[in-house]
Amino acid sequence: xxxxxxxxxxxxxxxxxxxxxxxxxxxxxxxxxxxxxxxxxxxxxxxxxxxxxxxxxxxxxxxxxxxxxxxxxxxxxxxxxxxxxxxxxxxxxxxxxxxxxxxxxxxxxxxxxxxxxxxxxxxxxxxxxxxxxxxxxxxxxxxxxxxxxxxxxxxxxxxxxxxxxxxxxxxxxxxxxxxxxxxxxxxxxxxxxxxxxxxxxxxxxxxxxxxxxxxxxxxxxxxxxxxxxxxxxxxxxxxxxxxxxxxxxxxxxxxxxxxxxxxxxxxxxxxxxxxxxxxxxxxxxxxxxxxxxxxxxxxxxxxxxxxxxxxxxxxxxxxxxxxxxxxxxxxxxxxxxxxxxxxxxxxxxxxxxxxxxxxxxxxx
Numbered sequence: 001x002x003x004x005x006x007x008x009x010x011x012x013x014x015x016x017x018x019x020x021x022x023x024x025x026x027x028x029x030x031x032x033x034x035x036x037x038x039x040x041x042x043x044x045x046x047x048x049x050x051x052x053x054x055x056x057x058x059x060x061x062x063x064x065x066x067x068x069x070x071x072x073x074x075x076x077x078x079x080x081x082x083x084x085x086x087x088x089x090x091x092x093x094x095x096x097x098x099x100x101x102x103x104x105x106x107x108x109x110x111x112x113x114x115x116x117x118x119x120x121x122x123x124x125x126x127x128x129x130x131x132x133x134x135x136x137x138x139x140x141x142x143x144x145x146x147x148x149x150x151x152x153x154x155x156x157x158x159x160x161x162x163x164x165x166x167x168x169x170x171x172x173x174x175x176x177x178x179x180x181x182x183x184x185x186x187x188x189x190x191x192x193x194x195x196x197x198x199x200x201x202x203x204x205x206x207x208x209x210x211x212x213x214x215x216x217x218x219x220x221x222x223x224x225x226x227x228x229x230x231x232x233x234x235x236x237x238x239x240x241x242x243x244x245x246x247x248x249x250x251x252x253x254x255x256x257x258x259x260x261x262x263x264x265x266x267x268x269x270x271x272x273x274x275x276x277x278x279x280x281x282x283x284x285x286x287x288x289x290x291x292x293x294x295x296x297x298x299x300x301x302x303x304x305x306x307x308x309x310x311x312x313x314x315x316x317x318x319x320x321x322x323x324x325x326x327x328x329x330x331x332x333x334x335x336x337x338x339x340x341x342x343x344x345x346x347x348x349x350x351x352x353x354x355x356x357x358x359x360x361x362x363x364x
Contacts, residue, residue, distance in 0.1 A: 005123070005141035006344050007056040007130065012048045015140065015344045020058075020130050022143055023122045027071040030146045032083060036160035036338075037139040038062030039347050039359040040169050041195070045286050046112065046134075054114040058123060058132040061087065061111075062360075063139025063146075064154070064163035074148050081153050082160075086167035086314040087111055088136025088150040101149070102309035111135045135168070140344065142363055152318045155326075161360045162325065162332050165196060166318050168309065169358060170332060173200030173259070174321060175310015176282050177208060181257045185209030188251035191231075192271060193261035194222040196358035197284055199229060199335050201259045206230035207329050210257075214250055216243065219354045229334060237267070247274040255279060263287025272296050282307050338362050 003022045006015040025031045043059045050057055063085035070077050077083070088110040089101035096104050104110065114131035115121045122145045123130035123138070132138035136150040154163045173196070183189055189210040191198045194217035205213045212232035217223050223234035233250050237243055248254050254276030260268060263285035269292060271281055282305040297304070310317070324330035337356040339347040341363050350356030 001143065003141055003143045004341070005058045005130070005138070006060070006341075007058060008047050008050065009056045011050050011052050011055065015348065017342055017344065018125070020123055020125045020141075022141075022145065025069055025071045025145055027073040028147060029071045030067060030074055030077055030148060030151050031069040032063065032065040032085065032144050032146055032151065033068045034063055034065040034139055034142055034144055034363050036064045036164040036363065037341070037361045038165040038167070038169060039344070039351055039361065041286060041351070042168065043140075044348065044351070054131045056125070056130050057114060057134070058130060058138040058140055059134050060138055060140030060144075061085075061135030062164045062167040062169065063137050063144055064160040064167070065144070067151070068143070076148055077151060077153065082156045082158070082163070084152045084154050084163045084167050084318055085137045085139055085144065085146050086135070086150050086152060086171070086318065087309055088147055091149050099313050100311065101313060102311060140361070142341070150314070152314050154318070154322055158322060158326075161336055161338055161362060163322075164360050165332065165336065165358050166321055167314070169196040170200040170321065171312045171314065171317055172284055172307070172310045173197040173261075174204035174330075175312040175317060176259055176284050176307045177201050177204035179311035179317070180305055180307050181259070181280055181282060183208050183210050183257055186211050187256040188212055188214070188254075189257045189259070190214045190216065190247060190255045190271070190274065191259045191261070192216045192267060193285070194219070194226050194234075194357075195261060196335055198259070198261045199226065199357065202226055202229055202231055203330050203332075207324060212250055214247060214255070222354070222357065225334065225357075229331065244270055244273045251276070258282065259284060261285040263290060265291045268292060269296075272300070272302055275300065275302055277301055278303070280305060336360050340364075
């Protein structure tokens with residue numbers, strides 16, 4: 001079938017919306033008509049470094065839509081189901097069996113190889129392969145092929161623009177709090193970076209009863225929103241004379257938990273200094289190499305956590321987040337800005353200049 005997709009033709013190249021062809025679903029696949037797709041920093045980071053040999057490429061990994069068709073081996077979904085697409089996993093390795101699919105042994109092959117296991121992609125243009133299968137979906141397109149394990153049913157009355165970000169950024173931030181840190185009520189939690197992941201962590205910390213919740217963010221409008229979402233303080237890292245002292249004063253001696261979305265060494269060193277003894281530092285941002293003082297970690301007994309996808313088991317966790325939102329306890333709508341799919345370049349610009357916290361593409 002002929003669809004529209006945002007193609008990246010060269011490493012670091014822009015998204016260009018073009019016509020491509022998509023195969024019918026195989027026995028284990030699900031065809032989803034996209035109604036919304038979130039834009040995430042992971043899309044931009046992977047776009048910048050994607051190998052030329054696997055272009056043109058279709059990214060997108062926060063899709064939401066309606067099931068159009070299912071393969072004969074798919075038992076839990078049916079045409080007409082409203083769904084959220086998330087990361088893929090094998091379902092059979094030790095990590096998947098333990099309820100930790102984000103650490104699936106086949107994580108790379110299923111999410112970031114650009115193709116199926118047999119080398120095909122399901123996408124083509126003028127008979128030539130177009131790479132995809134990004135996070136098992138490639139949702140920057142009007143239709144996508146996914147699998148039952150990365151397709152989660154959501155209520156039909158949940159707006160697609162709210163369902164889409166649940167698939168990655170929101171579950172990463174919220175899951176880091178709920179699933180990994182599991183803070184006690186009244187514990188002090190600091191979030192560094194008030195983007196989509198950071199504000200999702202903030203909302204989860206508020207639900208968990210953390211007090212105080214503090215946000216560190218250079219953009220004034222995002223600091224203001226953090227306060228509206230329940231933060232007791234929002235600090236400007238460029239304006240505070242001594243950020244570490246400010247956090248210690250606000251928390252009565254140091255934070256119990258810090259969630260960092262920046263992966264910047266200088267920021268992480270401040271985070272370690274702002275933690276109280278035996279505090280937790282969760283790293284959720286994409287980065288490369290960081291430098292920390294080992295003795296600072298040892299003498300304070302700091303626990304470092306690397307967290308992917310919020311340790312989430314999406315089939316369980318995404319419905320929990322939907323329930324919190326529907327009960328008014330997780331105001332996800334406050335962080336979403338929508339853009340027409342054909343204006344994906346505007347969504348990228350909004351994310352890069354900070355005017356859009358969580359850009360979400362909409363499809364007519």
